[in-house]
Amino acid sequence: MREIVEHVAQIAAMGGGVSRSYVSHGLFAIVHGRYVIYFRQTKDAIQILRILNGARDVSGLQFDG
Numbered sequence: 460m461r462e463i464v465e466h467v468a469q470i471a472a473m474g475g476g477v478s479r480s481y482v483s484h485g486l487f488a489i490v491h492g493r494y495v496i497y498f499r500q501t502k503d504a505i506q507i508l509r510i511l512n513g514a515r516d517v518s519g520l521q522f523d524g
Contacts, residue, residue, distance in 0.1 A: 463491055470489050476488060486522050493513050494513060509522065
């Protein structure tokens, strides 16, 4: 889990991540191995909302955190 959190922090610090605002406002995603990490970033924090298998259909999921 620590490895995942560090990966998200590194990507977010560089302004990275792929916008997934079409799924939920302000949502970003990055790939980590076979998983997709969904997160939001504020000025002070990164909120990891879900870590899901990359093959999973997320169209029906809620990402309000």
